[in-house]
Amino acid sequence: MPDTHTTPTAPGGGLVPAPLSIDGPGRGTVRLGADTALAAGPGTEGTARWLRDTLGAAFGLPLPPGSGNAPDTLALAVDPALPPEGYRLVADARWGVRITGGGPAGVFWGAQTLRQLLGPLAFRRAPLAPGCAAVLPEQTIEDGPRFAWRGMLLDVARHFLPKDGVLRVLDLLAAHKLNVLHLHLTDDQGWRIEIRRYPKLTEVGAWRERTKLGHRASPLWDERPHGGYYTQDDLREIVAYAAQRHITVVPEIDIPGHSQAAIAAYPELGNTDVIDTTSLKVWDTWGVNPNVLAPTDTTLRFYEHVLDEVLGLFPSPFVHIGGDECPKDQWRASATAQARITELSLADEDELQSWFIRHFDRWLSDRGRRLIGWDEILEGGLAPGAAVSSWRGYAGGIAAAKSGHDVVMCPEQQVYLDHRQHASPDEPVPIGFVRTLEDVYRFEPVPPELTAEQAAHVLGTQANVWTEVMDSQQRLDYQVFPRLAGFAEVAWSRLPAPAARDYQDFTRRMAAHYTRLDALGVGYRPPGGPLPWQKRPGVLGRPIDGAPPNV
Ligand code: ACM
Secondary structure, eight states, X not given: OOOOBOOOOSTTTTOSSOOSEEEOOOSOEEEEOTTOEEEEOTTOHHHHHHHIIIIIHHHTOOOOBOOTTSSSEEEEEEOTTSOTTOEEEEEETTTEEEEEESSHHHHHHHHHHHHHHTOGGGGSSSOSSTTOBEEEEOEEEEEOOSOSEEEEXXXXXXXXXXXXXXXXXXXXXXXXXXXXXXXXXXXXXXXXBOOTTOTHHHXXXXXXXXXXXXXXXXXXXXXXXXXXXXXXXXXXXXXXHHHHTTOEEEEEEEESSSOHHHHHHOGGGBOTTTSOGGGOOOOOSOSOOSOOBOOSHHHHHHHHHXXXXXXXXXXOSEEXXXXXXXXXXXXXXXXXXXXXXXXXXXXXXXXXXXXHHHHHHHHHHHTTOEEEEEGGGGTTOOOTTOEEEEOSSSHHHHHHXXXXXXXXXXXXXXXXXXXXXXXXXXXXXXXXXXXXXXXXHTOOSSOTTSOHHHHTTEEEEEEEEOOTTOOSHHHHHHHHTTHHHHHHHXXXXXXXXXXXXXXXXXXXXXXXXXXXXXXXXXXXXOXXXXXXXXXXTTOOOOOSTTSOOOO
């Protein structure tokens, strides 16, 4: 027998992330059925469409249009008195369900809460049998996010994730009330965005002949070619799909390091007076790569042209230009780079990197956008309008916030989800630090060193998903879940200080949440450890914790 009835649990229903407040329980339940109408006030049409697509499909409900004042209605409205992403959800046995958001986004997050309250069946794409019940207890929920930037970085350069996988990730972010997808589109190992002016970026740069299997010290290779890229129409679709879910896609084009795929496609971008860049291929292994962009006018113009096309595709106010892990050896050895340092009266190669970044900071701000980069962009002086992704710990973010720059906190010690989730050698290809679900749950994005004024520069937080050792959707699911659920609560909910967080309560709510993830088909790490097919025996990770985590 299929499990066709969700038994409503306590009001709140094990919500993840936890809302600000839940009032209840009323004695009654609300049942959404074949006659339940959907009343969409101005500004809520997108959420109405999403509800018909998801809840309508899951329960076989038509949700015909209705007016807000009749019984048996799911009513959506905007009330600007609430914060833009805040919402109130009232489930009342006499009337039905009313979701009021401060703006369209708030209504959408309220709809995500409704879906969770309806139980795991609401996460399926078709009913298990005719007449599956969509039932929730009477209650009132008031809610709204702590941070405006609640992100996840997805590295599609190391391992390409086909477009349908990205759309799935967007659905999973939305289900956790996360609202930024930082898409890492270029790296040494692959260039994943079609650029019309420079077709070789994808003809040459979007695939590699083979791939290191496991940590870079592993002797194993996957001898299959690996690759793929998104056409501009694919990216328009991804951006539009994200926008329907109130998610901003922040593109990352990494400069001046992490650029070997681009140099393999266009050898003139590299330091041609130091190495024979025509011999470079898209990189097939992992680590920090010495082959970086040459600081020439040719390179600047090339990347301006690339970014011209990027801006046309991504409406995001922020554009990420990387800036991390740029070894300076080639610049030290290059007469061209040294001449540039002299010409610009720069002190050293760090200032040359800073000049590179400042150039694009100005270029982006002239076009109404803002630059964001990894915390290395602080070295040699931060460009005036730039924001920082603080990844090497909190220090970069603290320095940036203290000097009045905006920050996204994503320290690798806490929220790099490629890192192993348990100390057991059974973890598949274990790398980096051991960071359990509880560790992530106790992550605090705002360090105590910051004054309130400085802390206001912490736009929010982001979990980063680097994919060197994640070559499939299954591996991605395993690394990302359940930790992303804990992270989402950190980013959304107003949790107390880390030591005071009620992890037991979170664990209880996770019991409900695992049933939702099951219904969604997410291959998370079970609390007891990997299932046999989630292990990767024989593929070397980096088994010593505490070592520098760089793959
Ligand atoms: C990074 O992890 N290199 C930003």
